[in-house]
């Protein structure tokens with residue numbers, strides 16, 4: 001049984017990680033400012049309000065709970081916003097993580113797992129992105145992730161074992177329906193498509209339909225949030241088993257399969273039983289035509305296999321968006337048609 005500090009545990013992916021830990025018999029301790037996360041999403045383990053940049057508060061919480069591992073998901077997540085407000089992203093995601101890494105070193109943490117992103121690869125130079133692809137961030141968000149990976153590699157020399165998990169596009173929700181994606185504003189394709197189909201949100205805008213892809217829309221690699229959560233537990237085991245020398249390793253976490261934006265809309269429409277209203281807009285600067293992960297390393301080293309495919313991701317998102325809390329912070333409640341936002 002492992003006690004794990006889950007920084008950012010009140011957010012979308014973090015809440016699924018807390019659930020997975022609890023189900024495995026471990027003890028999650030959610031550490032979150034709640035600036036972007038939700039108190040209703042902290043259902044497994046205790047909540048400690050705090051900032052990863054606050055060394056005093058971290059010492060207090062780490063001394064009280066004495067975790068063996070840290071999973072660090074806390075941060076801002078909008079690439080576009082990071083271009084407009086680079087300082088905010090570099091401070092919250094990069095500089096504050098330096099404080100968390102120092103705290104982990106002070107408290108003898110045995111395994112540190114970090115939420116990185118495929119954004120660190122920048123513009124793809126190979127069809128399936130492998131961990132050996134050059135690190136060439138093209139946004140402050142991606143630069144903040146690359147900074148933390150470098151800091152963790154340096155901290156390995158001081159005894160901190162760590163893994164950077166480079167997520168592709170997290171999607172879906174816990175099939176139980178109690179937690180799911182609830183960002184404000186929501187910018188991710190699947191919840192936007194589902195909301196448009198259900199009449200809870202506006203038509204989806206396709207950001208470019210003239211890419212060199214079979215249907216002209218961008219291709220992305222969607223991975224179910226529960227599969228992602230499971231990979232964190234495997235990474236902790238792997239780090240604790242790897243023993244001996246200190247190390248930092250990066251792993252891609254995707255499905256290894258690409259779907260175009262149009263394919264996601266079609267699949268959402270098929271499963272929802274209604275067409276997804278959409279409009280065509282211009283390309284968004286910095287978007288790559290295709291980002292699909294090579295996940296052989298995570299399969300091989302972590303023994304990890306993603307299980308919930310695109311259809312399952314859409315089904316789970318549909319169930320969640322019907323139930324998710326929209327105006328109250330008290331917990332999930334059914335969305336009635338008269339509360340639709342369009």
Ligand SMILES: NC(=O)c1ccc[n+]([C@@H]2O[C@H](COP(=O)([O-])OP(=O)(O)OC[C@H]3O[C@@H](n4cnc5c(N)ncnc54)[C@H](O)[C@@H]3O)[C@@H](O)[C@H]2O)c1
Nearest residue numbers: 008010011012013033035036037051052074075115167170
């Ligand atoms: N969602 C994706 O598809 C995706 C893809 C690649 C990487 N990631 C990374 O995964 C992580 C989690 O993403 P998410 O979608 O769950 O985001 P989220 O916004 O739902 O969750 C992030 C959580 O971190 C908290 N937080 C932010 N700054 C903090 C700070 N300084 N101290 C303490 N808590 C703080 C927020 O309150 C929030 O609860 C992020 O680091 C993100 O960059 C996500």
